[in-house]
Amino acid sequence: PSKIKEELINKYPAKVAKKRSKSIVVNDPEIVPEVQANVRTVPGIITQRGCAYAGCKGVVLGPTRDIVNIVHGPIGCSFYAWLTRRNQTRPETPEHENYITYCFSTDMQEEHVVFGGEKKLKVAIQEAYDLFHPKAIAIFSTCPVGLIGDDVHAVAREMKEKLGDCNVFGFSCEGYRGVSQSAGHHIANNGVFKHMVGNNNEVKPGKFKLNLLGEYNIGGDAFEIERLLEKCGITLVASFSGNSTVGAIENAHTADLNVIMCHRSINYMGDMMETKYGIPWMKVNFVGAESTAKSLRKIAEYFGDEELKAKVEEVIAEEVPAVKAIIDEIRPRTEGKTAMLFVGGSRAHHYQDLFSELGMTTIAAGYEFAHRDDYEGREVLPKIKIDADSKNIEELKVTADPELYNPRKSKAELEELKAKGLEINGYEGMMKQMMKKTLVVDDISHYESEKLIEMYKPDIFCAGIKEKYVVQKMGVPLKQLHSYDYGGPYTGFKGAVNFYKDIDRMVNNPVWKMIKAPWEKSEPESLEASYVAS
Ligand code: CFM
Ligand code: HCA
Structure with a gap:
């Protein structure tokens, strides 16, 4: 594996190679070597990371159905976060509120970048309130908001006061706030804790x-x-x-x-x-x-x-x-096969358990934006x-x-x-559960993923939509562990069964043997030749 690591970084300029080498580690579950994580991606490298806004609006706040989430920014940021994450919800009755299917945006224009967007934001909050009378309205700042200095918190306080029966609060989760969506998680946690938790002291019945x-x-x-x-x-x-x-x-x-x-x-x-x-x-x-x-x-x-x-x-x-x-x-059909998992911040760890139930080995894994504690333990x-x-x-x-x-x-x-063995307020991380000599790679680049696939030829590669078709064109099935390729659920007992079936279908599908991967082709096919053939 150390040779493999060499191979992964030897094409990089010396400075980049030095930096990347700290994020690529050969695992030893006994020693648990240090992994460089939660640092800036080298400019020019194709990363799979997202932004702080994605982590705050899309990930943490987005799934709750009765908050009106208004994105303060250009329309593209809103469109990006519109239902792409597959967070499902089930209102108590069809009459109950569900704003998840809506896309709320201030649709910021050049004019607002120049003269400020606070007025437009107030109008948007009022409009959303008049239409829906929601319990809460949250405001999410996109990059331009921070650059022009709109004070979303002041607007939120003013509108909360004005509306009276609606909790309004804002998030300074501009995309550039951190090195990845991880910053947005932290910002979201702070806001939810400050503005929501503890507001209602009614005690639900129940013993546990x-x-x-x-x-x-x-x-x-x-x-x-x-x-x-x-x-x-x-x-x-x-x-x-x-x-x-x-x-x-x-x-x-x-x-x-x-x-x-x-x-x-x-x-x-x-x-x-x-x-x-x-x-x-x-x-x-x-x-x-x-x-x-x-x-x-x-x-x-x-x-x-x-x-x-x-x-x-x-x-x-x-x-x-x-x-x-x-x-x-x-299991007799999946036993002994190999998997690679590169997902955001916890699934690259969690899904290893399902693969081991299938008798498959995770030979390389990594997170896009996790911190050292998620790898090495708290x-x-x-x-x-x-x-x-x-x-x-x-x-x-x-x-x-x-x-x-x-x-x-x-x-x-x-x-x-x-x-008794209960880890209270603790998390032991991914590496202690991975085998010796497996590879751990943080914020893997597109180039490194391709290299790894070429060298190891895994039976399945798990990642997201950005990697999916590139990897499949290499003749390796890719299972999306973000959107589940529109399948799931994969949790619990029923979910495990769904996953076993889906993975069996993928790794034992004969179609992958019919695709020639780039390293299997002796000569590049000319465009003309492919026209003739078809
Ligand atoms: Fe947690 Fe997530 Fe994940 Fe995540 Fe995400 Fe996600 Fe993910 Mo995509 S919260 S870290 S920021 S488990 S959206 S539901 S799938 S990258 S591994
Ligand atoms: C995000 C959301 C994402 C993207 C998934 C993918 C998700 O990072 O903003 O790249 O396939 O799970 O929907 O992680």
């Missing part, structure tokens, strides 16, 4: 109450998790933010546990809620049948109730036979150097709430849970 953090209901993933929680008798107070509502999020501080699916996008919320309200958090993974069972058991162990533990075992016993029947049939947090780009993002000063702080578990109880 939790919030599901970092689950955005892509392809219906949250529906399957909700089904399982309900079956176990666990009350879901709020989801952040898939299939969720303003009311639920405002109520989140009444739960007794936060479980985190996507650590990268929402770990800030977990920490802030722990400090302010005394709610511990626990990392879970509902991607993979075994991981789902493990996560349900962890939740039962946290609550420490014998009846709940028995119920969880009963649910697992009921769900597993259907999974086993399918995997027993499929214990490296104190060692991470805070650079100028990270310093730009506000770090909220949170303290215990004088009235609402109530530690759900005492220090001794938390220690006891930790001794």
